[in-house]
């Protein structure tokens with residue numbers, strides 16, 4: 001199963017830029033800021049550092065890593081390394097969530113940040129054969145000023161890879177309706193709406209994301225299982241959930257992996273994609289997440305192919321670019337040559 005997954009062509013739709021910084025990259029950056037950062041440079045200590053009491057603690061640790069990213073070169077190196085790790089797992093296409101506000105707030109001009117991610121995106125496509133696209137997300141804990149600035153950067157800079165507009169960070173104390181004007185403008189400008197919802201709060205946040213923010217996909221959305229009418233709505237309107245199983249356990253959104261609601265979502269006919277979210281921080285990889293899903297859903301190779309195809313279908317790739325990737329997945333026999 002592991003070998004089959006390793007070779008299976010995939011798409012990833014819910015993976016965070018800084019959250020994907022490998023321990024080596026984080027250690028390198030931490031060493032550059034020796035003494036001025038709580039982030040340990042030692043990989044063993046870093047693994048300990050990436051253990052979270054709860055979601056709020058996770059955000060605090062996440063932002064301490066964001067603090068390490070100061071120069072455009074840091075952004076180029078980080079982004080290219082994330083692309084390399086995705087390509088190593090046979091990811092052909094990924095929508096990477098980046099948070100421009102967090103970097104601009106730390107003194108990196110928006111054009112400089114956008115040029116750095118675009119350089120890495122173009123280089124990754126030509127050298128690694130992986131297609132990256134950007135989701136610009138609002139860090140919810142920074143509220144409306146962050147919404148304002150994220151929208152301004154999205155519309156003023158409009159990097160070629162930008163396809164979607166999101167909302168991350170904590171949900172508790174960050175009601176979704178307040179962001180409606182920003183999502184309205186982003187959608188009017190052709191950006192797709194993909195807010196996080198139902199990760200650390202209940203179904204009502206998912207309803208808000210749909211009704212107020214025009215969500216076309218939901219980041220996480222796992223609490224939908226508590227509302228039968230929402231499950232039916234998601235299934236009927238084919239609003240895919242970007243499910244990140246291990247993330248939910250590591251941020252304590254779900255107590256233990258065996259209790260993850262993935263099976264209930266699938267049984268209700270809800271479209272799901274499998275994603276890694278912040279793989280090094282959660283001690284996982286996208287391939288590991290496919291193995292977790294295979295366990296939870298009792299999947300065979302055909303089931304794994306369907307999972308990979310569901311992510312391609314839910315992606316914002318144009319149809320003519322979905323087709324070859326879907327065909328590649330169908331043709332894939334893995335090491336078993338099935």
Ligand SMILES: O=c1[nH]cnc2c1ncn2[C@@H]1O[C@H](CO)[C@@H](O)[C@H]1O
Pocket residue numbers: 016019059062097098099102137138139140141168169170196199247277278
């Ligand atoms: O699983 C997640 N849920 C919500 N936000 C997340 C997650 N992983 C990374 N971020 C990131 O945390 C920052 C908070 O300011 C945002 O940049 C958001 O993208």
